[in-house]
Amino acid sequence: MAECAVTYLLDRLTIIWEQKVRELKGVKEGIENIKDELERMTAFLRVADAMEDTDMELKVWVKQVRDIAYDTEDVLDKFIFFHLTRSSQDSMANVYVYKLFGWISKLRFNNGIASDIEDIRYRVRGIAERHQRYRYKFNNTLNQQGMNPVAVNSLAYDRRGDALLMEESELVGIKSRKNVLMGLLVEGGSRFGVISVAGMGGLGKTTLVKKVYDDPAVKRNFQSHAWITVSQLFKIDELLKDTIKQLFEEIKQAVPQGINTMNSNQLKEVIKQFLQGRRYVLVFDDVWSIQAWNAVKYMLPNNSYGSRVIITTRLTSVASHASMGTVGNVYMLNPLSQEESWTLFCRKTFRLSSCPPYLMEISHKILKRCAGLPLAIMSISGVLATKSNRYDDWVMLNNSLGAELEDNDTLESLRLILLLSFNDLPYYLKSCFLYLSIYPEDHLIVQNSLIRQWIMEGFVKPKEGRTLEEVAEGYLNELVNRNMILIVRYNDDGSVKHCRIHDFLREMLVSKSRDQSFVMTANEQTRDWIHKLRRLSIHGSWAKTQPQRCGAQLRSLLAFSATDSESMSSMHELLNGSRMLKVLDMSGSPLESFPKPITKLLHLKYLRLRHTKIKSLPRSIRNLRMLETLDLKHSLVTEIPREILELQNLRHIIVYHSVEYSYLPFDFTLGFKPPKGMGALTSLHQLSFVDVSPGTGILEELGKMKELRRLCILKLRTDDGMALCSSIENLQNLRTLNISTTAEDEILDLHQMSSPPLSMQRLYLTGRLEKFPHWIQSLRSLVKVYFRWSRLREDPLEYLQDLPNLVHLEFLVGYVGEELRFKAGKFQRLRLLDLDKLEPLREVIVEDGAMPHLEKLILQRCNFLESAPTGIEHLINMKVLEFFDMPDEFILKLHGEYHKIAHIPQVYHTYWRDGVWESYPLDDNQEKENFGRPRTAIRTYNQRNSL
Structure with a gap:
């Protein structure tokens, strides 16, 4: 994690160097030295981060590097804050006395910055000297253990071998899963097949496959068998030699002479020749990468004897790649059902007895946190089995699960299994994943909000040809592929809509975040506050947040379930002392007016005030020059002040609320009235929901916002059709278009569009359509289409049936014909239809x-x-x-x-x-x-x- 902090800092140093640092006399050399030393450390930090759990001395060094990065970032932000403040003041006063005072304050400020930089440079020099010593020690350790730096992430002890020793009678839910896997082994007849068993760590993949591998029917139906453990630390030569030994020992023959001197290609040839004429089953357990699979797959003859290979992996991409091109399958191992979980819990916790009635409720609460993960259930049951059956003891364990996960020896294997997945993450994903600890237990994480927060935090690296949002979505997909995130709901196009993380994985992240001063979660019981706090997540009341303990270093503040009015005074005090905030989320707070301290947060990039009773924005919002996301969804704001046009970095404006009825009425969404000149915000990616009533002049302005990806407009009139179509034709990056007219009978005139945005994926049309807009047929990327109150007379299916990616189609008062005929071969990808x-x-x-x-x-x-x-x-x-x-x-x-x-x-x-x-x-x-x-x-x- 120190490597992530340093990399982020280096990126900022480069930008600030190009823009502002030249103004600071006496600072140039210091900044260069700090930058050079930190760049030299980054490669070492990438592997040192994984080793700090096993080397306390190294852990201290990593912490010192992280602190240096944070302190340097503080100096930079103080520098930016000063210039933003001066810029704001310069626009308000211009008299001689003010200029003189500004010159004196700037001189003092620059001297202060120079002193801070010199202090940091001195500290970096000492850390750099220790870096050389640790690097020497580190390389010696690797040489002695015969390891390479890429494999250091696996130093944690992996007790996978224990899974191979479990008796089938000890397991729950194994029979049905075993039957499914046995069926997959015989499917496909005589063709070669690879069966991939995938799922998160602790689900029991190895245990399940071992029971199938040892089944007498498998032993009888295959001539040759071998079990090969791959893992992150595998050495290809040793793996191949072990395979050869298993194959030859099974037929009681001596291994070929000279295998100890053969290279990997020669060893693969021995294996391939041996298996060529045989019906074989080989298991490759714990495959961590596509490269690892590619290292062994070419030695497996694709014969016509019905041979099978089974692999276990935590990565869905590895599973799909391995099974591709064969008759094999990807078997995604699911968590245990509620009934299976309870059976396993009682069997391991109470042995031959049943759960006492007074422990029933707390037992189910503990079991719920295991979320069907067999290793979690068995581990927590092992802890409970050693305790007395006192109700208070069980409640205490449930409330302190994070501490138990760290300190209890019985839970150590679970912690290490989870830690393996975390340590295997590439460096750019570690910060993103650790950030999930900011959310409360069982919190439903919204994909759009999460990736925006990642971007505002600086975790997302630009990639040519892709927006930051698209890169961040790729990050999320990587975590899904690694089975480290639980998907709750998908969008129609298959992307993640809502997700969450497993409770035990979250507890590990909360502990690690706190230990590394990355995120602190606080509630009313919190007493011990961490030093140099960067991110604070408040769960519940703000009343006891101790604002004075947070410090000026706070960069992100998220509040969840803060519904009491007493918390608001603490909130104001906290915001007043946290001028460097970049991310602020106070959704659901009992706010009735916009908090004034927010307008002094000049570094703020992300502001989310959803589900509040705020009715208006102050003109002083102009101070938030760095703001990129303004999210006021489900607030009561209906108009945005003209000063918003000064915020040239804005990418997302989300301002609307909806009324609730049994069925949605025509005008169930209320948007906001924009100021004139909105076209000046050329960086906007999202604008929703904007009221285009007469007098706003917004329709012509829309065409200037060429970066728009999502546009939602209300109150359109028939006469606005030409202006709207002209503007939309300029928005070739548009992915989502949502249009609604002023009333049910108002005609939606969209026929004058000749070159619509071909990248459009979602189209929502609300209002009367006299004719079907023929340009819709050209939108080959369309995934979802809604027609509401369209009253189409001609059959819309004729124009929609050949769209190759259409998944969701909905009509609400959308068609006035007596028949809808879905023709053979049409709507090939449609999954949801609503009439x-x-x-x-x-x-x-x-x-x-x-x-x-x-x-x-x-x-x-x-x-x-x-x-x-x-x-x-x-x-x-x-x-x-x-x-x-x-x-x-x-x-x-x-x-x-x-x-x-x-x-x-x-x-x-x-x-x-x-x-x-x-x-x-x-x-x-x-x-x-x-x-x-x-x-x-x-x-x-x-x-x-x-x-």
């Missing part, structure tokens, strides 16, 4: 071969629809069929046609009753007289749709 309030619609026809991948179909308020879609039986991949507020006669008729929908696992009919939605299952066993009125609803929720 709402298409009142003239009488029949939906699905031809065989249409929508082959449809998973969910929603039919609601289609009161003239006569029956379930004709041909619905062709939709063999359907998972959910749901009817909302459909007539009772329609539901009754469904019973007579149940055979058509019997293949769909989940079928519901849902009604709005007494202020909530009630959803009931529909199955063939329901009594017809209760067709729409089952006794018990299986789920209720307050709002049908949300934006």
Whole structure:
């Protein structure tokens, strides 16, 4: 982590050197020396970070380097703050006395900066001397252990071998998973296949594969067998020699002479010749990279004897690559179910007894934190089994799980397994992943907010041809690929929408973040505050945050669940003392007005005040010259002051709120009125939701914002069509376009667009369309299309059916025809279809071969629809069929046609009753007289749709 801090600092030094440092007399040489020394240390720091857990002396040195980086950053930010303050003051006063006073203060300030730099240079000199000593010691350690620097991340002891010794009777849920894997072994007949078992560390991949490997049926059906542990530390020659020994020992033959002097290519040839005419099964356990797999795959003959290779890996990309081009499969190992988890927990915790009733509730709370991870369940059960069954002891363990993970020997294997995944991360991902410790337990992490925070923190490195957001999204995908993030919900295009991290992994990150002064999480019980705090995450009340303990070094402040008014005075005090803040998130706080201290945070880049009662922004927001993200979603702000135009670094303006109803009304979203001249904000990537009512002049200005990726506009009139189309044609980077007219009957005139942005992926059109906009057919990247209150007369399917990437299609009062026909071979990628309030619609026809991948179909308020879609039986991949507020006669008729929908696992009919939605299952066993009125609803929720 010190390497990340130093790399970020070096990037900033380069920028500031080019722009401002030349103004500081007496500082140039000092800055150059600091920069040169830190650059020399970065390569060593990249591996030293992983070793600090096993070398306390080295840990102290790494901490000193990190502190130097932080202190240098503080000096730079103080320098920038001074110049920002002077710039702001210069615009307000220009008299002789003021200039004289400014010259004197600048002289004093520059002398102070020079002194700070000299002090840091002296400290760097001492650290550099120790660097040489540690480097010598480090290289000696590597030579003695026969390791290379790339492999140092694996120094933590890996107790994978214990998994190979577990008895099958000790395991839970192994039988069904074993049967699935056994089935995969015999699929594909005589062709060669690679089966990849993937999942996060601790899921039991090695244990499962070992039980399959040892099964008598596998021993009988394959002539040759070998189990090869790869791991991060593998040496190819030793791995190959071990494979040869296993293969020859199995047939009781001596290994070929001279293998100890053979090179890797010769050893591979021996293996390949041995396996050429045999039906074999080989296991490569714990493969950490595609390069590791490529090092062994060419020695495996692709014969026609039905041979199989099984690999285990934590990386989905490795699993997919290994199985590619064979009859193999990727088997993603899932966590244990709730029932399986409880069985394993009780078996390991209470042995032959059952859980005492008074421990039932706390046991389920502890088990919930294990999230179905077998190693976590077994580890925590081992701790509980040694404790008395006193309720207070169990509560104490649940509340101090992070400390237990660090200090309890029984949990050590779990901690080290998790640490292996963290240490294997490339340096640029470590800061990003460690940053997740800032979120509370079980918090739903929103992808868009997370990647913006990463960018504002400086974790994301620019890449040519890609925006920072696209690079950051790639970072997130890498963490998903490594199975270190749990996906809660995907977007329609397959990207991550919401995610979270496993509780035990989070506890490890919280501990590591605190130890490295990276992030501190605080609540009402926090007493011990860390030194030189950089990031603070407050969970709950602010009342006891001890602002004086945070210090001026604070760069990021995030508050979660702070709903009491008493916290606001502490918040003001904290903000007043944290002038270097760059990231501030106070979403959900009981704010009714914009906090004045925020306008003094001249370094602020990211401001998120969602779900507050703030009604307006002050004109002094002009002071936030560095601001890049202004997020006021679900606040009460309806107008932005003209001073916002001075914030030339703005990339995201998100200002709107939505009203809540059972069904969304036409005007459920309320946006903001923009100032004139918005086109000056040419760096904007997102603008939502902007009110384009007459007098704003915004429509013509939009065409100047050529970096826009997401544009959401409200209150469009028919006469605005030409100006809007002209501006949109200039926005060739646009990915999302959301347009809404002033009223349901207002015509949405979009026919004058000849060259739409071809990169568009999401299109939301709300308003009457006299004709279908033909240019939509050219948007080959479209993933989602909404037509709301469009009242199209011509069949829209004719224009949409050949879009190659369309996944989600929705009509709300969108079509006034009596028939919708989905033709054979069309809508090849559609997965979700929603037809709402298409009142003239009488029949939906699905031809065989249409929508082959449809998973969910929603039919609601289609009161003239006569029956379930004709041909619905062709939709063999359907998972959910749901009817909302459909007539009772329609539901009754469904019973007579149940055979058509019997293949769909989940079928519901849902009604709005007494202020909530009630959803009931529909199955063939329901009594017809209760067709729409089952006794018990299986789920209720307050709002049908949300934006």
